[in-house]
Amino acid sequence: MTTQKSALDPAAFTPKSVYRIYIAATPERVWQALIDPAFTAQYFFGLKAEVEPRRGGRFRLLWPDGREHITGEVVDWSPPRRLCVSWDVRNMPPFSELPTCLVTYDVEAEGELTRLTMTESHDWDIPRDIMLGGEEGWPKIISGLKSLLETGKPLTFDMAAGPPPDFVAAVERAASEKPWLLK
Amino acid sequence: MSKAMNKASHVYVTYIRSTPENVWRAITDPDLSARYWGHSNVSDWTVGASWEHRRTDAAGKPDLKGMVIESSAPRRLVISWAYPADVDAPARVSRVAFDIEPHKDDMVRLTVSHSELEAGGEMERGITQGWPFVLSSLKSFLETGKGLL
Numbered sequence: 001m002t003t004q005k006s007a008l009d010p011a012a013f014t015p016k017s018v019y020r021i022y023i024a025a026t027p028e029r030v031w032q033a034l035i036d037p038a039f040t041a042q043y044f045f046g047l048k049a050e051v052e053p054r055r056g057g058r059f060r061l062l063w064p065d066g067r068e069h070i071t072g073e074v075v076d077w078s079p080p081r082r083l084c085v086s087w088d089v090r091n092m093p094p095f096s097e098l099p100t101c102l103v104t105y106d107v108e109a110e111g112e113l114t115r116l117t118m119t120e121s122h123d124w125d126i127p128r129d130i131m132l133g134g135e136e137g138w139p140k141i142i143s144g145l146k147s148l149l150e151t152g153k154p155l156t157f158d159m160a161a162g163p164p165p166d167f168v169a170a171v172e173r174a175a176s177e178k179p180w181l182l183k
Numbered sequence: 184m185s186k187a188m189n190k191a192s193h194v195y196v197t198y199i200r201s202t203p204e205n206v207w208r209a210i211t212d213p214d215l216s217a218r219y220w221g222h223s224n225v226s227d228w229t230v231g232a233s234w235e236h237r238r239t240d241a242a243g244k245p246d247l248k249g250m251v252i253e254s255s256a257p258r259r260l261v262i263s264w265a266y267p268a269d270v271d272a273p274a275r276v277s278r279v280a281f282d283i284e285p286h287k288d289d290m291v292r293l294t295v296s297h298s299e300l301e302a303g304g305e306m307e308r309g310i311t312q313g314w315p316f317v318l319s320s321l322k323s324f325l326e327t328g329k330g331l332l
Binding site: 020021022023024113135139140143144146147150151153155156157158 | 196197198199200287290292315316318319320322323326327329331
C-alpha cells in the first residue's frame with residue numbers, strides 16, 4: 001500500500017532538526033558538493049544525487065546499483081545560496097511509510113568561509129525518537145562533506161549495521177499508527 | 184524571590200579524522216586551543232580545579248570560567264561554564280560535557296553537550312552561534328593543521 005501524498009505546501013512544514021558547519025571553501029564549491037553525484041557518492045553513504053536544476057524538477061538519491069533511496073522534487077533552486085528538496089524514502093519499509101519531509105541547505109559566504117546549514121522540516125508532530133535516529137546520520141554526512149572539500153578525502157562510515165533497533169522500532173510504531181492522518 | 188527557571192540544552196556531534204588523544208589535547212592545551220578557538224583553555228584539568236577561557240593578548244583576561252567536574256583523559260571532560268561575573272550565581276552557571284569516542288580506525292566522534300543553560304538567555308544565544316563554528320574550526324585544525332580563524 002502506498003501512502004497518498006497530498007500536494008506539497010512548504011509553509012505547512014516546521015524545522016525539527018538543524019545542523020550547521022563552517023567550511024574553508026567557496027559557496028560555489030559547497031553547492032557543487034551538494035548536487036554533483038561525483039561528490040555525494042563520496043560523503044553521502046555512497047548515494048548519488050540527481051537534481052534537475054529548476055524549481056519543480058526531479059530530485060533523487062540513488063544507491064550505487066541505481067536503486068532509488070530517496071525521491072522528491074526541487075522546492076527551491078537558488079544556486080549557490082539555497083537548495084530545498086522534498087524527501088520520500090523508497091523501498092525501505094518501515095521508513096518508506098513515513099510522510100514526505102523537506103531538506104533545505106542554506107549556503108552562505110562568511111568572509112573566506114562558507115556556512116552550510118541543513119534544516120530538516122516536517123508537517124506532522126514527528127516523535128522525538130524518530131528525529132534522534134535521523135540526527136545520527138546528518139553529522140556523518142555533513143562532517144564528511146567538510147573533510148572532502150578541505151582535505152580531498154572523505155570520511156568513510158560503515159553502513160553494514162543498518163539503522164539502530166530503537167530507531168527502526170520508533171518508525172515501525174509510527175508507520176502502524178499513522179499519526180499524521182490526524183492533522 | 185525565587186522562580187523556577189526554564190533550562191535549555193544543546194548537543195553538537197562532529198566526526199573528525201583524528202585520535203581521542205589529539206582531540207583531548209586540542210581542547211585542553213592553552214596553545215593549541217588558541218589556534219582554532221581564539222582563546223586559551225587553561226587549567227590543570229583535575230577534578231575540582233578551576234578552568235579559564237582566556238584571551239590570547241598579553242593581559243589574558245578570561246571571558247569564561249568554571250570548574251572541572253569530571254576528567255577522564257582522553258575520553259570525557261565535564262566542566263562548568265559561566266561568564267566571569269556569573270560564577271557565583273548558580274542559576275547562570277551552565278555545564279559542558281565533551282565525549283570523545285573513537286569511531287572505526289581513523290575517526291573520533293566528538294559530542295559536546297551544553298546543558299543547564301538559562302533558556303533564552305545571553306549564554307544560550309552565544310553558544311548556539313559559537314559551538315558550530317568552534318567545532319568546525321577544531322575539525323579543520325586537526326585535519327588540515329589550520330583552524331578557521
